[in-house]
Structures are given as structure tokens and as C-alpha cells.
Amino acid sequence: MQCFSAWGDILFCVECGSEDKVYGHLCKNCLLSKNLITPPDYIEVHVCLGCARVLSGGSVWKKMAHEDEAATVLAAASKSHVEAKELRWEVPSFPADKGEHRVLCTAISMIGGEELAIDFEIGIRIRFQQCQSCSRQSGDYYESIIQLRIDDLSVKDAEIELAEESALVFKMVEESSDENAFISKCSLVKGGMDFYIGSTPLARAIANKFRNRYGAITTESPSIIGMKDGRDMYRFSIAVRLPTHREGDVVALDKKIHVVESSGKIITLKNVSNGQIVRLSPDAPTLKPVAKFHELKDVVVVTHDKTTIQVLDPDSMVAVTLRKPPYLTKIGETVPVVRYDNVLYVV
Ligand SMILES: [Zn+2]
Numbered sequence: 001m002q003c004f005s006a007w008g009d010i011l012f013c014v015e016c017g018s019e020d021k022v023y024g025h026l027c028k029n030c031l032l033s034k035n036l037i038t039p040p041d042y043i044e045v046h047v048c049l050g051c052a053r054v055l056s057g058g059s060v061w062k063k064m065a066h067e068d069e070a071a072t073v074l075a076a077a078s079k080s081h082v083e084a085k086e087l088r089w090e091v092p093s094f095p096a097d098k099g100e101h102r103v104l105c106t107a108i109s110m111i112g113g114e115e116l117a118i119d120f121e122i123g124i125r126i127r128f129q130q131c132q133s134c135s136r137q138s139g140d141y142y143e144s145i146i147q148l149r150i151d152d153l154s155v156k157d158a159e160i161e162l163a164e165e166s167a168l169v170f171k172m173v174e175e176s177s178d179e180n181a182f183i184s185k186c187s188l189v190k191g192g193m194d195f196y197i198g199s200t201p202l203a204r205a206i207a208n209k210f211r212n213r214y215g216a217i218t219t220e221s222p223s224i225i226g227m228k229d230g231r232d233m234y235r236f237s238i239a240v241r242l243p244t245h246r247e248g249d250v251v252a253l254d255k256k257i258h259v260v261e262s263s264g265k266i267i268t269l270k271n272v273s274n275g276q277i278v279r280l281s282p283d284a285p286t287l288k289p290v291a292k293f294h295e296l297k298d299v300v301v302v303t304h305d306k307t308t309i310q311v312l313d314p315d316s317m318v319a320v321t322l323r324k325p326p327y328l329t330k331i332g333e334t335v336p337v338v339r340y341d342n343v344l345y346v347v
């Protein structure tokens with residue numbers, strides 16, 4: 001069929017003869033009557049039942065919207081007319097419930113430099129699966145054990161004594177982007193707690209945090225658990241030994257009551273009667289534990305002045321006047337106290 005005019009540069013539509021702008025050999029009307037985009041009957045998107053990650057490109061589990069993966073799959077599986085270029089899909093948000101969803105999606109392509117949008121109802125099937133990370137987690141997979149320890153800690157005290165540290169482990173796991181950021185087991189043991197961690201790099205990061213924040217001493221011991229691709233596979237036990245005296249604990253130094261300000265290789269103490277700061281080795285023989293930070297009792301303040309404070313003795317409920325620690329500038333309704341050698345101290 002003739003498609004060029006006699007004077008050469010004006011094109012006619014080969015189907016209807018229109019002299020409107022043509023795209024290839026057809027005017028827009030004739031072009032739009034063709035199947036410009038042919039989407040597949042349905043597509044599948046795989047979503048992890050455990051963590052809602054989406055299988056991307058058939059190989060990698062990612063934290064992404066299932067609609068975005070659906071758009072990618074649609075673009076790859078659709079046929080498009082030679083004049084429809086740069087095809088992409090817009091998939092509106094829909095719930096990732098199991099089964100087939102009929103979703104009105106929009107195919108957007110460039111026709112001769114103009115954007116053309118066409119809507120199609122597409123069957124999108126959501127398939128539930130378990131991602132590698134979740135299946136490892138449910139299978140008690142772990143790469144490292146964090147062994148959190150304090151000297152002389154009994155099993156029954158471990159939970160309360162290590163509440164803050166335990167919360168920190170869970171928080172770091174929660175916030176990690178590591179694929180194997182999970183705790184497959186956590187148990188109370190003599191001396192502390194064990195955390196079975198899915199990822200060794202994450203376990204090491206946790207151990208580092210304890211070293212930097214609490215002055216813990218960490219030691220790592222590997223054990224070979226098998227071979228993979230000709231290489232030895234290791235699991236690590238990472239012992240995290242927390243200092244015996246920790247921030248907020250009360251100790252006696254030469255029988256004088258002090259509060260632990262910070263701990264580590266050198267321990268910083270504050271004298272409760274004069275506010276004086278002392279730094280020494282935590283192994284000093286003159287240093288004796290008096291009470292853990294969580295064993296301190298809060299008692300009701302009756303009255304106070306510059307140097308004294310009257311409180312209700314927690315055992316006798318009789319009002320007693322005690323020396324006010326000089327660093328205590330703001331007094332609330334209660335203050336923490338500790339009894340040592342039968343004397344009550346505000347700390
Ligand atoms: Zn035409």
C-alpha cells in the first residue's frame with residue numbers, strides 16, 4: 001500500500017489514509033485499535049509469611065512493597081507493540097492476602113514521544129512462602145552464641161540482673177538489617193544468659209557494644225561445624241564478661257558507702273557523704289559489694305534541709321534523719337536508700 005504522498009515528506013496512515021501524524025505506518029486512532037500492550041493473564045508474587053519480605057527477581061528476599069515487585073514482573077512478562085516503547089507498570093496498593101487479586105493496573109509507554117497510559121485488570125496471585133532467614137530461624141539456625149556473664153550470678157537472679165543488657169541485645173537484633181538478624185534461642189544459665197544469634201557479624205557487633213558501653217571483656221572461641229564449598233564452617237561462642245560492679249551499684253570502700261559511677265578496667269566511685277570521686281581497680285581488696293542497683297529501696301521523704309533529709313525507715317516505718325549527700329540537689333517525693341552495718345544511707 002502507498003504510504004508516502006507525491007511530494008515525499010508527508011506520511012499517510014497505511015490503514016485509513018488519514019493525514020494526521022503517523023506513528024510508524026499508522027495514525028493514532030488506528031494504532032490505538034491495535035493491541036499495543038499484551039499483559040500476561042496473571043502473575044505471581046511471593047511473600048514471606050514470617051517477615052513479609054518479597055521475593056525479588058525470583059532470587060533475593062527483600063524488604064519491599066509487593067506492588068513494586070508486581071510492576072517489575074508485569075513489565076518483564078508483557079508483550080508490547082514495536083511503537084510502544086519504555087513500558088512500565090503502575091500497580092495500586094492492595095492487601096498482600098493469599099490468593100488471586102483482580103487489580104486495575106496501568107501500563108505506561110511512550111508512543112512517538114508521548115506518554116500513553118492504558119488500564120488493564122490483572123490477576124495478581126500472592127503466594128506465601130518462607131524466606132531463607134525465617135526458615136533458618138524456625139529451624140533453630142544460629143551462627144554464634146553470645147554468653148553474657150557476671151561473676152557469681154545465680155540462675156534465678158540472671159533475668160532481673162541482666163534485664164537492661166538483655167533488652168539491648170534484642171534491640172540491636174531488631175534494628176539490624178542483617179538477613180540473619182534473629183535470636184533462635186535465649187536461655188538463663190548459671191552466671192548469666194545465652195543468646196543464640198543467626199548472624200556472626202551481628203553477634204560481634206553486640207559484643208563490641210558491651211565492651212564500649214559497659215567495659216565488658218569479650219573472648220571469642222570458634223568451633224568447626226562442617227564444610228561448605230570446600231571451606232570449614234565455624235560457629236562462635238562469644239563470652240561477654242560484664243564488670244562485677246556496675247553503674248548504680250552501691251559498694252563499700254574502706255567501710256565508706258560509695259555509688260558506682262562507671263565501671264570497666266578502672267572503676268569510678270562517688271562517696272555518698274562528701275561527694276568525693278575515687279578511681280581504682282575493681283579488684284581492690286578494700287572494695288566490697290553492698291547492694292546491686294536494682295536492690296536499692298525508694299523511701300518516702302518527710303522533710304529535708306541543706307544537710308539532712310528525714311525519711312521513713314523502710315523496715316520500721318519510723319521517721320529517721322539522715323545525712324543528705326551533697327550532690328543531691330533536687331529531692332523528689334522519694335529517695336533511694338541502702339542499709340549497711342545497720343545504718344541507713346541515702347545514695
Ligand atoms: Zn489510520
Ligand SMILES: [Zn+2]
Pocket residue numbers: 048049050051052053130131132133134135
Ligand atoms: Zn521471612
